[in-house]
Amino acid sequence: MLASVRAFAEALFSTEEGPPPAQRLDWLVGQMGDYLERAGPAARLIFGLALFVVTWLAPLFIWRPPTLRGLEVEERIRALTRMEESFASAPVLAVKAFLCVVYYEHPDVQREVGHVGPATFPMSLGPPS
Numbered sequence: 001m002l003a004s005v006r007a008f009a010e011a012l013f014s015t016e017e018g019p020p021p022a023q024r025l026d027w028l029v030g031q032m033g034d035y036l037e038r039a040g041p042a043a044r045l046i047f048g049l050a051l052f053v054v055t056w057l058a059p060l061f062i063w064r065p066p067t068l069r070g071l072e073v074e075e076r077i078r079a080l081t082r083m084e085e086s087f088a089s090a091p092v093l094a095v096k097a098f099l100c101v102v103y104y105e106h107p108d109v110q111r112e113v114g115h116v117g118p119a120t121f122p123m124s125l126g127p128p129s
Contacts, residue, residue: 084096
């Protein structure tokens with residue numbers, strides 16, 4: 001499953017300059033493994049099913065044989081984009097949401113997107129004042 005996570009993430013977080021650095025993808029895959037281990041069986045099941053569907057179905061949207069890991073990065077990007085724009089967008093969005101939560105925690109990514117300091121809106125455990 002983590003090899004599919006890496007293939008999806010490499011396409012998802014690619015920019016005009018290319019895919020993210022290998023070390024960042026290694027970090028993401030490690031963090032996702034830990035996250036899924038701790039998230040519980042329901043989260044693992046939902047994520048795993050969504051990833052399975054995307055891995056096998058997305059290549060068909062660009063007339064390529066499965067799986068997503070067998071495609072070049074540019075083909076993966078095209079396949080994921082087409083699937084996300086289709087009737088079958090839900091699994092792509094589910095995987096994307098999980099990966100974004102973890103990916104944007106990386107300090108280098110935070111610097112690249114201009115994040116400085118804590119969350120914009122302070123969190124409170126009590127009622128609004």
